[in-house]
Amino acid sequence: MNPLSHIINSTDLPVMKPFNYTVSAALQARDIVKFSLNKRTALVLILVLTAWLGIDAAYAQVQGDPNQTILQTLIKWTPLMFFGPPNEFGGFVLNITVSFIAMAMGTFMGLWVGIGQVSPNKIIRRASWLTTQLFRNSPWLVLLFYFMFLLPYTVEIGGIRYDIPGWIKATFALSLPIMANLSEIVRGAINSIPTGQWESAQSLGFTRRQILWQIILPQCIKRMIPPWMNWYCILTMATPLISILGVNDGMTLTQHALAAEARSEFLIPMYLWLMTWFFIYSYPIALYTQRFERRFTITT
Amino acid sequence: MDWFLWLHAEHGIKLTIFYDHWDRGRFIKGIWTTIHLSFVTIVLSIVIGIIGAWFQKSRFIWIRTIVQGYIQFFRNTPPLIQLYFFYFAMDTFLSGIFNIHGGILGSYGWAVVSLSFFAGAFNVEIFRAGVEAVPESTVESAISLGYSRRQIYQYVTLPLAFRVCLPALNNNLINLIKTTTVAYAIAVPETLYVANQIWSDEYNVLEMMNVVWVIYIIIVGFLVWLMHRWERSTRIPGFGQ
Amino acid sequence: MNTSTWDSAQPIVSLKDVHKSFGDLEVLKGITFDVMKGEVICIIGPSGSGKSTLIRCINALNDIQSGSIKFQGQEVHDPELDKLELRKKVGMVFQQYNLFPHKTALENVMMAPIKVLKQNQEEAEKMARALIRKVRLVGKEDSYPGELSGGQQQRVAIARSLAMSPHIMLFDEITAALDPETVKEVLVTIKELAAEGMTCILVTHEMGFAKELADHIYFTDNGVIVEHGPPNEFFNKAKDPRTKEFLSQIL
Numbered sequence: 001m002n003p004l005s006h007i008i009n010s011t012d013l014p015v016m017k018p019f020n021y022t023v024s025a026a027l028q029a030r031d032i033v034k035f036s037l038n039k040r041t042a043l044v045l046i047l048v049l050t051a052w053l054g055i056d057a058a059y060a061q062v063q064g065d066p067n068q069t070i071l072q073t074l075i076k077w078t079p080l081m082f083f084g085p086p087n088e089f090g091g092f093v094l095n096i097t098v099s100f101i102a103m104a105m106g107t108f109m110g111l112w113v114g115i116g117q118v119s120p121n122k123i124i125r126r127a128s129w130l131t132t133q134l135f136r137n138s139p140w141l142v143l144l145f146y147f148m149f150l151l152p153y154t155v156e157i158g159g160i161r162y163d164i165p166g167w168i169k170a171t172f173a174l175s176l177p178i179m180a181n182l183s184e185i186v187r188g189a190i191n192s193i194p195t196g197q198w199e200s201a202q203s204l205g206f207t208r209r210q211i212l213w214q215i216i217l218p219q220c221i222k223r224m225i226p227p228w229m230n231w232y233c234i235l236t237m238a239t240p241l242i243s244i245l246g247v248n249d250g251m252t253l254t255q256h257a258l259a260a261e262a263r264s265e266f267l268i269p270m271y272l273w274l275m276t277w278f279f280i281y282s283y284p285i286a287l288y289t290q291r292f293e294r295r296f297t298i299t300t
Numbered sequence: 301m302d303w304f305l306w307l308h309a310e311h312g313i314k315l316t317i318f319y320d321h322w323d324r325g326r327f328i329k330g331i332w333t334t335i336h337l338s339f340v341t342i343v344l345s346i347v348i349g350i351i352g353a354w355f356q357k358s359r360f361i362w363i364r365t366i367v368q369g370y371i372q373f374f375r376n377t378p379p380l381i382q383l384y385f386f387y388f389a390m391d392t393f394l395s396g397i398f399n400i401h402g403g404i405l406g407s408y409g410w411a412v413v414s415l416s417f418f419a420g421a422f423n424v425e426i427f428r429a430g431v432e433a434v435p436e437s438t439v440e441s442a443i444s445l446g447y448s449r450r451q452i453y454q455y456v457t458l459p460l461a462f463r464v465c466l467p468a469l470n471n472n473l474i475n476l477i478k479t480t481t482v483a484y485a486i487a488v489p490e491t492l493y494v495a496n497q498i499w500s501d502e503y504n505v506l507e508m509m510n511v512v513w514v515i516y517i518i519i520v521g522f523l524v525w526l527m528h529r530w531e532r533s534t535r536i537p538g539f540g541q
Numbered sequence: 542m543n544t545s546t547w548d549s550a551q552p553i554v555s556l557k558d559v560h561k562s563f564g565d566l567e568v569l570k571g572i573t574f575d576v577m578k579g580e581v582i583c584i585i586g587p588s589g590s591g592k593s594t595l596i597r598c599i600n601a602l603n604d605i606q607s608g609s610i611k612f613q614g615q616e617v618h619d620p621e622l623d624k625l626e627l628r629k630k631v632g633m634v635f636q637q638y639n640l641f642p643h644k645t646a647l648e649n650v651m652m653a654p655i656k657v658l659k660q661n662q663e664e665a666e667k668m669a670r671a672l673i674r675k676v677r678l679v680g681k682e683d684s685y686p687g688e689l690s691g692g693q694q695q696r697v698a699i700a701r702s703l704a705m706s707p708h709i710m711l712f713d714e715i716t717a718a719l720d721p722e723t724v725k726e727v728l729v730t731i732k733e734l735a736a737e738g739m740t741c742i743l744v745t746h747e748m749g750f751a752k753e754l755a756d757h758i759y760f761t762d763n764g765v766i767v768e769h770g771p772p773n774e775f776f777n778k779a780k781d782p783r784t785k786e787f788l789s790q791i792l
Binding site (some may be wrong): 037044099133137138139140141142143145146149150233236237238239240241243245255264267268270271272274275278279283284286 | 312372375376377378379380381382384385388389392393396416474477478479480481482484485492505506509512513516517520521524
């Protein structure tokens with residue numbers, strides 16, 4: 001079995017051991033805590049922190065500006081970069097929120113499109129396949145442009161005009177490629193269940209719908225989790241794209257901060273600072289995905 | 301050509317890129333930029349991937365750590381920010397150090413650097429996993445047949461590793477082509493950027509967006525098909541599946 | 542399903558000149574035989590002779606190109622026929638057991654009666670426990686298939702099919718994936734089933750079993766029934782040279 005499965009967005013899914021749905025196999029809070037205190041994660045985080053203190057010290061030496069060290073500048077701008085402008089939802093928090101909502105929407109839609117891809121009905125199958133291919137092959141930035149320009153700016157419900165904030169449109173646009181990729185994951189997972197399961201269920205008189213929902217899909221869930229988590233990381237790394245469309249996310253506000261300071265020695269630290277936040281958020285997730293997959297995969 | 305003019309007159313659909321000489325020229329240039337930007341970054345990222353995979357096997361732990369640090373950095377930070385970092389931060393910084401005016405590389409150059417390192421990080425992992433997937437026993441039998449290390453690499457490891465890597469590699473390369481659109485953010489005149497210029501001039505946002513979307517789907521779709529053909533033609537029956 | 546015109550004097554399963562092809566390859570080339578209620582039938586033959594395909598045509602897992610298969614007087618491959626109803630009466634056990642790995646043994650056995658026959662939970666559970674006792678797996682009700690041995694899984698599979706109270710049971714090489722010690726425990730279960738009067742059609746390699754239990758043995762080769770007869774005649778007085786060659790190789 002292809003050991004690269006956790007990187008691939010394809011139908012080559014890891015072959016899973018037969019498993020129990022017992023509590024020990026599930027994601028427990030205990031696991032998360034134990035994991036965060038994991039030696040390796042802690043080591044990486046300490047390294048990152050040390051790097052920052054080092055950079056700060058180095059700059060302080062070079063610049064000799066008593067008014068503001070790098071670290072002080074970063075701390076000064078952090079609330080804005082992290083939470084957004086006052087009275088407005090923005091900043092890094094917006095990036096994370098967009099990633100959650102887009103992932104949730106995309107997962108939900110993708111599940112249905114994926115099931116549609118294995119439907120016995122030819123029309124549904126074709127339509128699902130087309131949808132999947134359309135949104136898999138489109139660059140995410142193009143989709144963002146497309147939907148942000150073409151979805152309305154206001155909507156009228158019950159006689160009252162509501163403004164649709166840009167980030168909501170962006171979230172919808174980002175959920176579409178997730179839908180397409182998840183549809184492929186679902187299709188691959190369904191196809192990876194041995195046909196013997198379908199046959200024995202059919203021989204017992206189950207309907208196709210019963211077989212799909214009670215027998216096949218429950219077995220699919222575990223094998224879909226590593227690629228699903230992988231796509232979540234990719235999505236989170238793509239959220240700064242919304243800054244190009246004018247949304248006040250972490251990237252835009254970093255650029256505002258840099259413009260306000262107007263000093264070139266802050267360029268590298270500011271960008272690195274923002275990147276660090278993404279790193280600290282994403283790296284543990286990536287590590288956990290690997291561990292999860294290793295625990296439940298048979299290697300040939 | 302006339303049909304498009306008619307389309308404009310009758311239905312108000314402005315597809316100037318088809319009948320306007322200037323617009324068509326720059327749009328085609330934009331598509332071409334996307335294509336050769338993709339090509340250059342693909343090649344460079346493969347080279348970086350091979351070099352990285354090689355150094356990952358190094359005896360020295362500090363080399364291995366650097367490679368691992370490189371991979372984790374580029375995989376866990378957003379490519380857009382990486383691009384800004386290179387183009388704005390690194391460029392200014394290096395210009396300052398070497399006292400060069402006007403930047404070291406243009407926007408195109410930094411886009412190539414940034415995207416190549418980004419895709420290269422994934423490729424290192426892909427190549428490493430490919431080499432590891434070659435069964436130990438196969439390599440041992442080659443050793444006992446008297447092959448030298450280089451010969452084993454060339455005749456046994458690489459051909460097998462290549463076939464294991466291919467699906468993941470293709471996937472990564474196709475994603476790279478889609479990722480070249482971020483170069484828009486630093487004004488590289490690729491397809492999306494040029495389309496923006498055109499619709500700013502001609503006020504035909506909807507038409508241009510549709511055209512851009514269709515163009516990308518065609519390019520990417522074609523490459524996906526090509527990659528599938530390649531995978532199928534190099535497949536060894538019974539291996540890896 | 543309308544079985545009002547069928548009575549037990551007529552064959553419960555009746556095949557007439559059945560032809561089946563996979564694409565261009567014809568696998569069944571005119572199979573004809575009858576099975577009476579309460580009989581135990583063994584189908585034996587070399588690999589590729591079409592035995593598994595044959596048995597899967599009986600409960601419509603595979604379709605047929607021509608010929609007729611009748612179950613209780615009803616044509617199985619009639620497009621109008623409700624296949625779900627048919628499968629409630631025809632039980633099947635597979636070589637690979639095919640238990641549902643995400644459910645316990647008890648749940649595996651209970652699931653179909655509850656979901657398909659719409660029985661109530663307590664009744665279904667009572668019957669499931671009784672069946673598990675019958676296949677001698679008491680104490681393993683809450684084990685998952687991954688925790689059971691091959692022979693145990695196969696017995697759970699048998700209990701699962703029995704839970705639907707089928708009229709006949711089909712067995713597709715159910716001992717082929719088991720090692721010799723565990724084969725015995727499965728065959729004992731089948732023996733008891735047969736003794737209770739269940740109509741059984743087995744595709745098998747176990748000659749000893751066929752000799753002991755079968756009412757009738759059919760030997761297939763290359764998609765046709767070469768020879769058949771009660772065990773006595775079949776094993777001792779085989780007429781066709783192909784049969785004799787096959788028997789000499791395995792006995």
